[in-house]
Amino acid sequence: MAIQIFNSLSRQKELFKPIEEGKVRMYVCGPTVYNYIHIGNARPVIAYDTVRRYLTYRGYEVDYVSNFTDVDDKIIKVAHELGEEVSELTERFIAAYFEDITALGAEKANAHPRVTDHMDEIIEFIAVLIEKEYAYVSEGDVYYRTRKFKNYGQLSHQSVDDLKIGARIEAGTKKEDALDFALWKAAKPGEISWQAPWGEGRPGWHIECSVMVHSHFGDTIDIHAGGQDLKFPHHENEIAQSEAFTDKKFSNYWMHNGYINIDNEKMSKSLGNFILVHDIIQQIDPQVLRFFMLSVHYRNPINFAQDLVEAAANSLDRLRTSHKNLEHRLTATTNLVAVDPAELAIIEEARAYFIESMDDDFNTANAISALFNISTAANKYLNEANTNAEVLTAYKTALEELMLVLGLQLAQDEDLLDEEIDALIAERQQARKDRDFARSDEIRDLLKAQNIILEDTRQGVRWKRG
Ligand SMILES: [Zn+2]
Numbered sequence: 001m002a003i004q005i006f007n008s009l010s011r012q013k014e015l016f017k018p019i020e021e022g023k024v025r026m027y028v029c030g031p032t033v034y035n036y037i038h039i040g041n042a043r044p045v046i047a048y049d050t051v052r053r054y055l056t057y058r059g060y061e062v063d064y065v066s067n068f069t070d071v072d073d074k075i076i077k078v079a080h081e082l083g084e085e086v087s088e089l090t091e092r093f094i095a096a097y098f099e100d101i102t103a104l105g106a107e108k109a110n111a112h113p114r115v116t117d118h119m120d121e122i123i124e125f126i127a128v129l130i131e132k133e134y135a136y137v138s139e140g141d142v143y144y145r146t147r148k149f150k151n152y153g154q155l156s157h158q159s160v161d162d163l164k165i166g167a168r169i170e171a172g173t174k175k176e177d178a179l180d181f182a183l184w185k186a187a188k189p190g191e192i193s194w195q196a197p198w199g200e201g202r203p204g205w206h207i208e209c210s211v212m213v214h215s216h217f218g219d220t221i222d223i224h225a226g227g228q229d230l231k232f233p234h235h236e237n238e239i240a241q242s243e244a245f246t247d248k249k250f251s252n253y254w255m256h257n258g259y260i261n262i263d264n265e266k267m268s269k270s271l272g273n274f275i276l277v278h279d280i281i282q283q284i285d286p287q288v289l290r291f292f293m294l295s296v297h298y299r300n301p302i303n304f305a306q307d308l309v310e311a312a313a314n315s316l317d318r319l320r321t322s323h324k325n326l327e328h329r330l331t332a333t334t335n336l337v338a339v340d341p342a343e344l345a346i347i348e349e350a351r352a353y354f355i356e357s358m359d360d361d362f363n364t365a366n367a368i369s370a371l372f373n374i375s376t377a378a379n380k381y382l383n384e385a386n387t388n389a390e391v392l393t394a395y396k397t398a399l400e401e402l403m404l405v406l407g408l409q410l411a412q413d414e415d416l417l418d419e420e421i422d423a424l425i426a427e428r429q430q431a432r433k434d435r436d437f438a439r440s441d442e443i444r445d446l447l448k449a450q451n452i453i454l455e456d457t458r459q460g461v462r463w464k465r466g
Helices: 039-057 073-082 086-103 119-131 160-166 205-217 228-246 277-283 286-294 306-332 341-359 364-382 389-405 418-433 437-449
Strands: 004-007 012-015 023-028 061-066 135-138 141-144 181-186 194-196 199-203 221-227 251-257 260-262 302-304 452-457 460-465
Touching (some): 039 251, 039 260, 119 181, 199 205, 306 364, 364 389, 437 452
Parallel strands (some): 260 302
Antiparallel strands (some): 181 199
């Protein structure tokens, strides 16, 4: 096995060697649950789900953990605005998160630990850092003594002195040094809080990931992953906390995915181009969204633009059509010709190229081109008058196998038959006459989901497939 991973620590591709033969310990920073995830959050979900699928395909047993930040300033603020309990709000958006990632074809992690379930461990972890003098209490807050950690800046490749220049001096700070960061925040009146030996409060954001990793995996993991925006300070701080705690290396490989732009602009609420997965998958097949994201290497930026998404939809459709045609021919064919070894060789070569591409730092863009090599050759073969079932099956199986590695589904919902559509339209007309608008809307949505376009004409309602 020769998988190369671009490691943000060394800024180069390295041969992947897990701590334990055949096993991978992988941690991915998860969402703060006070809203639906946006498509920027969907990227790491899809990218690292694909990494996990590929490592599994290559024979590794992957233990994959991703956390939920279920208490923080934003959560408290939104819960307060909505007049909801913090736990009600977070439960709602954890459920929504699972719905969205399932639609995107991502599997649940082996564990999804939550901050509020790990409070005792977080407090113990901080107590050890205080004892080791890597942290100090200041008026009920606890801060990490950044300068004491000698390797600070190793992941983001910055020196502590460079950081010092950029660090803001906050008025009335309780910190010894501007670079220090909060491990624990003293409770404000009326806020949700927990009792620690140094006082009431709640954890800072960075500490949770160090604690989740340690409690699930122990001292060192193989892969830690997340969005590029998390590299500094979040991941840098995780390293500082964990390595001060264990005196061991925290993670051997660090993976960071690139940003998403919308029509070449940064996504932001103020620009009004903030896209939630929950909304966009009403308009775009979530599998198309997944295919679109995988068509760009995970480290490169992605530009989310309508024409590019449409192109992705067409490409995915081509793969699905090839597969459908192979299936169809297999129901009809008899072995009119012998197996052509050249055809099988094309498939093997494409499979080898797929693996070579994915071995090369999970190059899904090239892996997708391997899928097209298969589908193009399959289409050519299907054009021949006489075909062989073994060859057809080999094409079909290769498409199924490799698309599954990328989490792409071939089978779509069964299309409605023409007479079923006619019957539904008639039923809708009747429902409208009967003023049963609930049923009439339900049928409209059902037809819309099947891409059926309705037109009102003098002769009545006509329809076509979109
Ligand atoms: Zn994290």
